[in-house]
Amino acid sequence: MSLAVLAVLFPLLAAIPLALTGSAVRASYVNLALTGVTFLLTIGTIFSPGHGLIHADNLGLIFGVISGFVAFTTAINNISFIQSEQGRKSIRRWRLYHAMCQVMLGTTLLGLYADNIGLLWVAVEGATIAATLGVSLSRTASALEAAWKYFILGGVGIALALFGVMLTYLAAQPILGPGLAAMSFSALSNNAAQLDGSLMTLAFVFLLFGFGTKAAIVPLHGWLPDAYAEGPIPLTATLSGPMLNVALIALLRFRHLMEVNVSTGGHAMQPGPFLLILGIASLFLTGFSLWRRRDARRFFGFSSIEHSGIAIFAFGIGGPAIIFGGLLHMILHTLLKSALFQALTKAAIARGGASPGNYAFSHLRGMIATDKYVGWALVLCIFALTGLPPSGLFTSEYLIISQTILRAPLYALPFGAGLLLCAIAIIRQIGPAGFAPPPLGCKPHKAGRDILTIYAHLAVTLVLAFAMPFGLVSVLSNIAGALQ
Amino acid sequence: MSALTYPLAHLLGGLVLICAFALLSQRRLAAMITLYQFEAVTLTAAAFWQGFAQHELALFLTGFITLIIKAIILPIGLRYIVKNFNITRAVETAMPVGLSMILGVGLIGIAVYVVLPITMSAVTLTREDLAISLSVVLLGLLVMTTRRNALSQVIGFLSTENGLVLAAIGMPGMPFVAELSVALLVLMAFLVMGVFLFRIREHFENLDIAGIESIEKQGR
Numbered sequence: 229m230s231l232a233v234l235a236v237l238f239p240l241l242a243a244i245p246l247a248l249t250g251s252a253v254r255a256s257y258v259n260l261a262l263t264g265v266t267f268l269l270t271i272g273t274i275f276s277p278g279h280g281l282i283h284a285d286n287l288g289l290i291f292g293v294i295s296g297f298v299a300f301t302t303a304i305n306n307i308s309f310i311q312s313e314q315g316r317k318s319i320r321r322w323r324l325y326h327a328m329c330q331v332m333l334g335t336t337l338l339g340l341y342a343d344n345i346g347l348l349w350v351a352v353e354g355a356t357i358a359a360t361l362g363v364s365l366s367r368t369a370s371a372l373e374a375a376w377k378y379f380i381l382g383g384v385g386i387a388l389a390l391f392g393v394m395l396t397y398l399a400a401q402p403i404l405g406p407g408l409a410a411m412s413f414s415a416l417s418n419n420a421a422q423l424d425g426s427l428m429t430l431a432f433v434f435l436l437f438g439f440g441t442k443a444a445i446v447p448l449h450g451w452l453p454d455a456y457a458e459g460p461i462p463l464t465a466t467l468s469g470p471m472l473n474v475a476l477i478a479l480l481r482f483r484h485l486m487e488v489n490v491s492t493g494g495h496a497m498q499p500g501p502f503l504l505i506l507g508i509a510s511l512f513l514t515g516f517s518l519w520r521r522r523d524a525r526r527f528f529g530f531s532s533i534e535h536s537g538i539a540i541f542a543f544g545i546g547g548p549a550i551i552f553g554g555l556l557h558m559i560l561h562t563l564l565k566s567a568l569f570q571a572l573t574k575a576a577i578a579r580g581g582a583s584p585g586n587y588a589f590s591h592l593r594g595m596i597a598t599d600k601y602v603g604w605a606l607v608l609c610i611f612a613l614t615g616l617p618p619s620g621l622f623t624s625e626y627l628i629i630s631q632t633i634l635r636a637p638l639y640a641l642p643f644g645a646g647l648l649l650c651a652i653a654i655i656r657q658i659g660p661a662g663f664a665p666p667p668l669g670c671k672p673h674k675a676g677r678d679i680l681t682i683y684a685h686l687a688v689t690l691v692l693a694f695a696m697p698f699g700l701v702s703v704l705s706n707i708a709g710a711l712q
Numbered sequence: 713m714s715a716l717t718y719p720l721a722h723l724l725g726g727l728v729l730i731c732a733f734a735l736l737s738q739r740r741l742a743a744m745i746t747l748y749q750f751e752a753v754t755l756t757a758a759a760f761w762q763g764f765a766q767h768e769l770a771l772f773l774t775g776f777i778t779l780i781i782k783a784i785i786l787p788i789g790l791r792y793i794v795k796n797f798n799i800t801r802a803v804e805t806a807m808p809v810g811l812s813m814i815l816g817v818g819l820i821g822i823a824v825y826v827v828l829p830i831t832m833s834a835v836t837l838t839r840e841d842l843a844i845s846l847s848v849v850l851l852g853l854l855v856m857t858t859r860r861n862a863l864s865q866v867i868g869f870l871s872t873e874n875g876l877v878l879a880a881i882g883m884p885g886m887p888f889v890a891e892l893s894v895a896l897l898v899l900m901a902f903l904v905m906g907v908f909l910f911r912i913r914e915h916f917e918n919l920d921i922a923g924i925e926s927i928e929k930q931g932r
Binding site: 388395 | 853
């Protein structure tokens with residue numbers, strides 16, 4: 229058995245002991261140990277990427293390690309989250325919660341490593357179910373509303389994606405014959421030129437709506453802010469970040485099939501314009517929505533929609549350099565957003581509790597005065613999300629916008645305006661959250677010393693953005709060149 | 713035997729489509745469940761027939777799973793919910809039934825118009841099967857959008873899943889991975905939904921999910 233298969237199976241099986249552990253605090257330590265093993269397995273997968281159904285290519289490997297890292301630091305932070313929250317829910321809920329954390333990680337890795345569009349679809353479906361259970365965990369009226377919304381929107385999206393998967397199979401089946409080959413990404417992309425172009429176009433529309441729902445691009449984003457705001461934060465916000473990547477990578481791969489088909493004279497439609505318009509729509513919708521949010525988790529949920537939009541926009545323009553930029557942007561955003569949600573958890577704990585209702589900006593005001601380590605971590609993370617230098621995101625956004633000016637100058641203006649709008653809306657929050665006086669009558673609580681993981685995330689993004697190891701640069705540019 | 717393959721496959725596909733269409737016109741939950749059950753039974757027959765025609769054992773298994781889960785277990789569960797929550801009365805629709813039926817006819821037209829011209833190269837059986845199943849999928853989604861009641865939205869969703877399975881069994885030589893997962897995941901989805909319905913009942917006192925808009929009004 230290759231390590232890739234093991235990396236997928238281990239977290240899915242690890243859900244079972246966690247669903248049986250008797251105490252929430254003990255479960256959080258077990259969860260940390262198990263997630264640590266999975267993280268090591270994702271690194272080991274580089275040397276044993278597997279073959280057949282679960283066969284990790286370089287793109288999957290890189291994002292697999294990133295997901296493993298995020299899951300690992302989240303598991304560290306989860307311990308103090310549980311210590312602060314355990315009294316608020318029954319042990320049965322916490323068992324479900326920990327099991328779902330592992331299922332979420334397992335399905336994310338399956339989605340990244342699967343070399344089969346059917347298996348990819350199963351992974352996305354599994355993650356949706358795990359996330360819905362997570363969102364509904366607190367059983368308040370608003371959590372149930374959010375979960376129901378997620379389930380209906382996600383379910384419809386998944387149904388459409390499956391139809392797209394079947395149409396892709398139908399388009400490939402005359403060339404690759406009936407059987408597994410016609411569903412394998414590597415076989416599809418080797419034979420993309422001969423696929424039935426018009427069927428692929430129809431398939432792509434369904435896939436775009438299906439996986440686009442999971443990637444939360446406008447107008448399919450409705451579930452995301454509610455889901456981020458209502459569930460237990462480590463599961464529904466921090467661990468959900470890598471899942472957005474699975475959907476985005478799936479879209480990137482299908483876009484590549486279309487693009488090859490068009491450029492070799494097939495009958496497929498240009499996928500670029502669809503993606504471009506959805507990307508710009510996402511940027512503008514978030515640009516305007518960010519101004520009116522009062523809840524921090526909802527606010528940063530909208531910011532995730534913005535970043536999905538940026539990646540989709542980059543894929544829409546096409547070309548090796550901009551795809552490189554888009555992939556780098558996805559990596560950096562995943563790291564930064566998970567760091568930010570970890571900082572928010574810490575901030576909420578420092579103010580007394582990390583339940584969903586405790587994340588209003590007015591409640592988290594003046595964190596530096598309360599706890600300077602947490603406060604600075606929060607300020608740095610929020611600043612990094614704006615994409616202004618020296619944030620890592622500046623590199624990827626710069627790459628994307630300079631390539632846009634080169635390849636499609638008309639789109640550069642709305643794209644740049646959207647970026648600016650979002651950056652201003654985010655930067656407005658830094659002052660009040662960090663430096664304002666704390667709200668009257670709040671007593672600081674101990675937030676724990678595991679704040680280091682947040683700074684580790686920030687350091688990794690800086691290294692990746694400004695001093696990426698040469699080996700990684702060449703691997704990532706090969707991927708971008710192959711998928712352009 | 714081959715003389716019978718096409719007409720019978722089309723007949724069964726058409727029956728599934730009629731059931732999906734009839735769901736649109738039905739206002740009563742009990743009748744919707746019966747229609748769904750009939751749809752699932754027809755789908756089972758279609759899967760068996762395709763398995764017989766394509767000599768594919770996997771399709772018989774799909775049919776068997778469909779029969780057990782969708783035609784027997786799910787309707788029992790749905791009826792249980794209706795009975796326990798006492799919601800047998802006529803349900804509210806967000807749109808007049810006549811209008812939604814006109815929309816349904818339009819959707820079937822779109823499905824046929826989109827699928828038939830672009831699948832000229834595919835086998836005839838697959839072409840028409842695909843058009844029918846896309847219609848069923850779209851009609852299921854229409855049911856979900858025209859109903860306010862959570863349970864009838866669930867039934868619309870289940871009908872959509874039936875359309876997907878209908879498309880999958882018509883694909884020549886499609887690996888079984890997909891079909892098995894659909895069948896299994898419908899069950900899981902239903903379990904999740906069952907939990908929700910139960911809780912929604914507790915919190916909203918009825919199965920009307922109009923309360924969802926309240927989140928948006930608070931401007932969070």
